[in-house]
Amino acid sequence: MQRLLAPAEQSASSPRLTLSIASTPAEVREVQRLRYKVFIEGLGLDALKNKERLDRDEFDAYCDHLIVRDSATLKVVGTYRVLSPQxxxxxxxxxxxQEFDLTRMAHLRGRIAEAGRACIHPKYRSGAVIMLLWAGIAGFMQKHGCEYLIGCASVSLADGGLNxxxxxxAIAESNMAPAEYRVRPHLxxxxxxxxxxxxxVIPPLIKxxxxxxxxxxxxxAWDAEFHSADMFMLLPLARLDSRYARHYLKEGETA
Incomplete structure (x- = not known):
């Protein structure tokens, strides 16, 4: 297990958390089990249920998997997978x-990192876990010389798509990318x-x-498999809010 950060600062009553990168197949399976619990069981996606109780796809083998653990129980309570341009x-x-035409970003490919499958255990959604994961992504981007972060942020269609x-x-009016960064959904x-x-009701990830x-x-894009509408997000590091930059880029340095 490759450790990235010192334990997060917690109050006396809060769990002590550590961030690492999965370094063994067993740790990747721990990640996949958490994703299964949150995505497939939690969202009632019966068509994706399987005997192994794992959420997995072909990209898992090519990604680095960030892991947040509760130090007291050693359970995985948060994860994010990151794909380097290489x-x-x-x-x-x-x-x-698979969901979007990224033709307009072809000239950026060597400087793009992709984050996905963000997942946090329901009992650990106070904010500390996602802060650690974002710091881990910042460290990953520094290590690989990436200047842009992309990712698909999903919104459930359980209400028929109203939300x-x-x-x-709500967000397109003030947060739409310039034309040169636009993408087109395949579906x-x-x-x-x-x-x-x-x-x-904006999900925490999009916020x-x-x-x-x-x-x-x-x-x-319409993700029929996960019954969601997926928003394509782009974060150029040059636009990273200074408050977050001070935290993420400092905390994200690998040790």
């Missing part, structure tokens, strides 16, 4: 290319016109992207 080239592309549409309209999710009575300075890069 690994994406070996694998013939990024995960998000996904409300979120898109677009049909966005309904804005409604005056709609109040978007984190936006607060850090990220853009949304176009209309969402």
């Amino acid at each position: 690994a994406a080239e070996r694998h013939r592309g990024f995960y998000s290319e 996904a549409a409300a979120i898109y309209h 677009a999710f049909p966005i309904a016109p804005p409604r005056s009575d709609s109040q978007p 984190g992207y936006l607060r850090s300075g990220a853009w949304i890069c176009g209309e969402p």
Whole structure:
């Protein structure tokens, strides 16, 4: 287990957390079990259930898997997987290319890191886990010389897509990427016109992207497998909010 950071600062009543990168197949399976619990069981995706109780795909073998553990129990309570530009080239592309046409970003490929499968145990969603994971991503980007972070942020369609549409309209007006960074979904999710009575409930992951300075890069894609609308997010490090930069880029240095 490759450790990245010192334990996070916690209050006396809070769990002590550590961040590392999975270095064995057993640790990757721990990550996949947490993802299964949160994504497949938690969202009731019966079509994706399996006897191994693992959420996995072909990209797992090419990604680095960030792990946050509760030091008292050693249980994995948070994870994020990150794909370097070199690994994406070996694998013939990024995960998000399954959902979006990234042609306009071709000139950036050697400087892009992709983050995905963000997952936090329901009992550990106070904010400390995601802060550690973001710091780990910052360290990964520094190590690989990356200047841009991309990722798909999912919004559940359990309500028929009303919240996904409300979120898109709420953030597209002020957080849409310039035209040269726009992407096109291969299978677009049909966005309904804005409604005056709609109040978007923005998932924490998207909030984190936006607060850090990220853009949304176009209309969402329809992920039928996970029954979600996926927003393509782009965070140039040059736009990283100074408050977050001081924290992430300091804490993200590998040890």
